[in-house]
Amino acid sequence: MLLNKNQNDAAGPEDSVVEGSETNFASEVVESSKERPTIVYFTASWCGPCKQLGPAIEDAVRSTAGKVRLVRYDVDANKRLAAQMRIQSIPAVFAFVDGQPVDGFMGAQTNSEINRFVGELAAKAGGSLESDLERAESLLDQGAAVEAAQEFASIVAEYPDNAQAYSGLIRAHLAFGDESKAQMFLDGAPEEIAGSKEIESVRASLVLARQANEAGPLRDLKRRVDESPEDKQSKFDLAVALHASGDIEGALDELIDLFKIDREWNGGAAKEQLFRIFDSLKPNDPVALKSRRKLSSIIYS
Numbered sequence: 383m384l385l386n387k388n389q390n391d392a393a394g395p396e397d398s399v400v401e402g403s404e405t406n407f408a409s410e411v412v413e414s415s416k417e418r419p420t421i422v423y424f425t426a427s428w429c430g431p432c433k434q435l436g437p438a439i440e441d442a443v444r445s446t447a448g449k450v451r452l453v454r455y456d457v458d459a460n461k462r463l464a465a466q467m468r469i470q471s472i473p474a475v476f477a478f479v480d481g482q483p484v485d486g487f488m489g490a491q492t493n494s495e496i497n498r499f500v501g502e503l504a505a506k507a508g509g510s511l512e513s514d515l516e517r518a519e520s521l522l523d524q525g526a527a528v529e530a531a532q533e534f535a536s537i538v539a540e541y542p543d544n545a546q547a548y549s550g551l552i553r554a555h556l557a558f559g560d561e562s563k564a565q566m567f568l569d570g571a572p573e574e575i576a577g578s579k580e581i582e583s584v585r586a587s588l589v590l591a592r593q594a595n596e597a598g599p600l601r602d603l604k605r606r607v608d609e610s611p612e613d614k615q616s617k618f619d620l621a622v623a624l625h626a627s628g629d630i631e632g633a634l635d636e637l638i639d640l641f642k643i644d645r646e647w648n649g650g651a652a653k654e655q656l657f658r659i660f661d662s663l664k665p666n667d668p669v670a671l672k673s674r675r676k677l678s679s680i681i682y683s
Contacts, residue, residue: 399440400453402422402454402460403455404460404462407463414453415451416481418449418450419503419506420450420453421450422453422477423452423453423455423473424467424469424474426456426458426472429472429473431473431489432473435490436454444520446501449504449517450507457472471488471489473489474488485502485503497521497524498529511541514533517533518533518550518554521533522554522557525557530557531555531558534550543574546580549581549583551567552564552581556588561588561592565588568581590662593622594625596622597619600623603620607620618637618648618652620636621636624636630663631672634670637659638652638673638680660673
């Protein structure tokens with residue numbers, strides 16, 4: 383939803399995307415860009431490519447946590463301004479910094495290109511550690527792992543002992559499949575944060591990622607467990623395959639069932655794997671909390 387600035391005068395994420403008009407270009411773009419980079423976006427309701435570019439660039443701007451601002455102009459409602467800006471085709475995007483246009487593009491762009499464009503503007507704005515981390519985490523959540531890795535690397539360069547940033551750098555490399563680089567960063571974690579919960583979490587994630595590479599065919603493992611419910615190795619392998627497929631709850635359920643059958647099997651492998659998955663998830667993850675309760679009820683029954 384687009385907000386007019388007079389609805390909220392505070393500079394921050396809540397007013398990062400606003401609707402512009404010909405009468406407010408000087409204040410909303412030129413003057414605004416002297417405080418933070420401002421993007422001018424020309425669009426129209428009938429423009430097909432705009433329907434894809436618009437949401438993508440708005441999400442990218444909002445992910446900067448207020449470091450970059452976007453002002454949207456409908457070319458039909460702002461014909462004079464479009465003519466002054468020499469808009470010949472849309473979508474058209476211009477970046478202003480310190481009152482001057484510094485960059486721009488026309489036509490459709492990939493999400494990666496959009497994130498890079500907005501990210502470079504955000505870097506010009508600077509910002510607090512908190513907002514920088516928020517942006518990097520947002521990029522990672524959106525699936526922009528390469529851009530997230532760049533953001534986390536920039537933060538680590540300035541704050542090498544920040545556990546969230548350092549773990550984010552490792553998580554980003556895992557997200558785009560570079561396990562060797564993730565391991566390199568993990569091995570090189572500063573001593574001050576090597577034992578932190580954030581680093582322990584990515585250590586668990588790296589082990590799970592390697593297990594996923596070796597997981598057997600899910601369909602075959604399900605058949606084997608259905609045919610032999612007491613086959614402990616098959617149940618463990620099925621849990622690994624389920625986790626690799628993204629079925630976290632299914633994996634945890636199989637491991638809890640295996641733990642019920644034999645707590646000590648293979649040196650307590652079921653419990654070890656359960657806690658490995660717990661460590662890889664956020665502390666308040668609802669699936670993890672549910673499975674922790676199930677495990678506790680078995681241990682203390």
